[in-house]
Structure formats: structure tokens, C-alpha cells
Amino acid sequence: MIELRSDNAAGVAPDILAAIETANTGSALAYGGDELTAHLQDVVRAVFEHPTARVFPVTSGTAANALALSAATPPWGAVLCHPTAHIIGAEGGATSLLSGGAVMQGVGGEHALIAPEQLRAALEAVRWGDPHESQPSVLSLTLPSDHGTLYRLEQVSELTAIAREHEMRVHVDGARIANAVAALGCSPADLTWRAGVDVLSLGATKNGAMSAEAIVAFDERVADELVYRTKRSGHVTSKLRFQSAQVAAYLTDGLWLRLATHANDRMRELVAELETLASYGVRLQEHADVNMAWAAMPAPALDAAAEAGVLFYRMAPEVARLVTSWQTSAEEVVEAAAIFRDAVTRAG
Template structure:
């Protein structure tokens, strides 16, 4: 009954096997390994983006921070939802890597920025000459931190507003696979066809040991990314172990199969939670993360019965929680949690 996060699950057997295979013999270091060349080809083909530049890093935080640093100077602003991981859970890493760019909140219900709020924020910022920060980049998260989904059309609406002001757009895809599995969109439709310039493509939460790809649909800043990754201390010398994970992740649609399992278990759990007495979901839950609110005492009862999940701050007199399923969650796990939650 481990529902704290999708990174609480282990790595998929295919990933471990690939790392073991990559351990044989010698390989060129610092990303010059043969596996990395194949990964670049895989990602270009998957995204239908033959020019894309592709780099691997070990964490989502550094993927986001290095991506944003390519576009945001110290005197500029990054526009994102106030609950965005870059704003709330990266310990100031985006500010650190950009040497102090400002994060500007663009609100919206269910973890999603609205076009109206984005327009208003863009109109407010950058108009006071030398006295105010200048606009730099829009950052969107999908699946959002509220567990909700932006459709490609919703992403396109936001990036069009940003582009009209000359801003590029970043997608934090720590749960990109879950978003693709939930939407049925193609990776291209969810990214460059919807106006995304640079993507953090997550692997870790969805069955890898620790690897994320940064995909640059416009490779103009590729060399700068390489320099920033090295200077930021995130160029692995034994890079083949990152490459091997990503190659296995992309082979035979493993990434999509793992995310589909996580989402299927999310759907089973969401349905079960909605059927509990005096319980409701605070946001739609199309993928693998949900935020229920239920009768006081529900969290304590489930914890006493061995369930693991994060309680969340909520309305007075109510219990709130965050539940996350992963590629390794089984129907039996979900049903055990639902039993533990019942009076």
C-alpha cells in the first residue's frame, strides 16, 4: 500500500537488464557512447523531430533548471503555475541555474494556467522598462502537479500567447508518459506541434533508475546546453548507464506500457475513492495522481492499517491526501488501500 509517489517504486526489470548489459566491456565516456547515439535517433523518431538535440541528465530538477537557464537571464521572469514543481519543490534550483531569474505565478484551477491569466501576467511584466524584470519563458507541467492533464490544444493556446510576446515554451514532462497515455496524443502533438520548444522528458518516475532526457526541438542552443550541463556538474562520465536506461525505456514502447499500467491503476483507485462514503476528489484524475478529501480520521485509520501516502493541508475538519500509483502498482495494492480506507 505504497502510494506516496511514483518514484517510491523500483526500476522495471527491462531497465535493470539494460544497465547490466551496458556494464559489459568498455564504452566511450561523457555521452559519446554508442548507446547514446541510438537514444538520440530513437527520440528524434518518436517525436518526429529529425533535428532535435537530445541530452540525458539524472534528475528532473536539473533537466528543468538547465532547460530554463538556456532562455532566462538573471533579470528576466519565468511564467509558471504557482504550484509548479519548479516553483515549489526544487529548492530554488531554477533561480540558481539562471543566476536569479524570477518565477512569476500564473494561476488557474486544478493546477492549470488559464490563457486569460497568462495574458494578464505577460501584460503586467516587462512593461516598466529598466525597473522591472523582462519576460523570458513559459513553463508548463504535464501531467500537472494537481494530477490533471493539459490537452495539446490547451498547451497550444498557452504557447501561442507566449509566442505573441516573443517567448519560447518549456514543458516539464516528469510525467510526460502518463500524459501521453492519458490523452492518446502523439509525443509530437503534445510538444513541438503545440508550440513547445524544449521538453524535460521524464524516465525516473515511470520505471527508470534515474534518467531524464532534455529534448530541444530547436537545436540552436545545443552546444550551450552541453557547456551548462558540464559546468553544472551533471555530465556523467560513465554516461552509458544513463543511455542504457533510456534506450530500454524507449524500446518496444516500454515507456508507454509502464505509464498505461500506472494510469490504469490510477483509474481503479479514483473510482474506488469516489465510491467511499463522504469522499471526493479535489481535481479530475485522468492519470496516476489524485487528491482526495474525505471524512476526518480517514488518514489515521489507513495509516494504522499500514497504508503509505502523504496527508495534505486541506479544509478545516476534513482529511486530505495525495495518492500516486506507478508502473508497479497492482490491482491487489489498490484494493488493499481501498479496504484500509473504509470505516
């Protein structure tokens, strides 16, 4: 079997496991009062070049998003995001629950990225100050998008500037932010707070951690709220040091970017192979900027590839979502490509 369903299907990276093991000596104060959690705080400030950023480890990406957003919006607020965003379509309304009623509203744009003119139009159509209507309060950008595409830095800045005109805050769903930073080759600071981002859901689990994610708040008021919101939602775990140890190791010496670069490189190799199959009806629906591709091909070819042992999510009868991870090997990519080649040539 070749695993291309999700980077969530991958295991825990050896360096992360080693960090857990190192943390597993002696005892430590519970609920984040430990030295590893204090160390994580320093690591985050250094990596993000932000002297007052505050970090809150949590156990899932959904929790990171729902908590970050609920700390950034009033209950009557609307969170604007792309219609493909995980927060709108795949988190069971977690943000609405934790925020006490805020709603998600989709703002379109090609390639699963919000288009500035559509954001402007949506904001111009709002009846500001009218209590009959949820008031847009946060812009949430997914970086990279749920279709594996990326905003460029200047696009992020353009969108955050529009949000600022309406005194909205800006959140980034960075479940795969390492893949974005690695692909763009930019600094984490440039992609986040320097581009106008107030709060980041910093993913780690998809890229090698064990149920450890974090919220990084650049905005002090959001951070102040998160102190209480993380506790009340059960995310201040008693042995928080094991999550802190993971996220700290992840961000140290570029481990997160090495793991993400590996995943991105494997996808680039796979995409290069798939592109040679265009004459057999294989087509990438979006540019695969990171470790995810949405590939369209005849349904019988997808059936055959699945039968031959490639694991992927079927997004439509003729569309497969393919995701590589820190664990995907170059050999697996070669093998998967050969299976797809065989499948489409037979189907054709």
C-alpha cells in the same frame, strides 16, 4: 504496506535493469562519446518525429528543469508557471541558481492548469523593456500538472501561442510526460514541439528508470547552450552510457507508455473505488487524469488508513495525495480501497 506516496518510491523496472546489464559489457568512451548515447539521440528523434531534436541525459528532474530553463532564459528573465509548479515550490530555487538569477512567477488557473486569460493578463501587466522588472522569457507548463490534471492538446497550443506573441520560449516539465502521453493517447510530437514547445524535461525515473532523466531540446539555440550548461553543472557523467541505455530502452517499443498506462490504470481503479465513498465524505479535489489523485476525507479516516498500512502524503489534515506507479498491483489497489472503505465507514 501499500505504497501510494509517490511513483519515486517505486523501484527500477525490470526492462530498464536489463538495459543497464546489457550496457555493462566491455568498455566505452566516457562522457557521452559512446554508441549508446548516439543511439539514444536517434531514438529520441524517431519517437518525437523531429529530425534535429537533441537529447541531454541528466540525473534528476530538478536538474532537467533548471538546466532546460536556464538555457532558455536570460538571467533577467521571468519563467511563468502555475503557482503549484514543482519549479516554483519544490526545487529550492535551482532554476534561479543555474540561470544566474531568473525568477519564477505564478500564473493561476483552476485545476492546477494555467488559464489563458490569466496568462494574457499577466503579460499585459508587464512593463516590457523596463529593467526594474524581470522580463517574462519562458512559459513553463507542467504536463501532467502537480495535481495530476492534464491540459488538452488545444489548451497547450493556445498557451504557447500567447507566449509566442511575446517572443517567449516554452518549456514543459514532463517529469510524468509518459503518463500524459498515455492518458491523452496523442503522439509525443503533437504534445510537444508541434504544439509550440521548445524544450522538454523528459522524466523517466518516476516511471521505472534509475536516476535517469533527459532534456529534449527542439530549439537549436537552447541545445547549443545545453552542451556547456550540462557539463558545467556536472551532468555530463563519465559513464553516461548507463543513463543513455536506460532512456533509450525506456523510449523503445513503447515501454514508457506501457509502464505509464499501468500506473494510470491502477489510479483509475482506485478512483472508481473512492468515488463510491462519496456519502462518507470522500471527495476527489481534482479529476485524476493520470496516476495521481488528491483525495479529501475526514481526518480520522486518513489516520485510520495510514495506521492500517496505506502509505500516502498528507497534503492537509483532510487531504491525501495518492500516487500509483508502474509497480502498483491491482491487488494492492483492491486492498487500499478496502482499507479506505473501512476507515471512512468507521470514522462516519
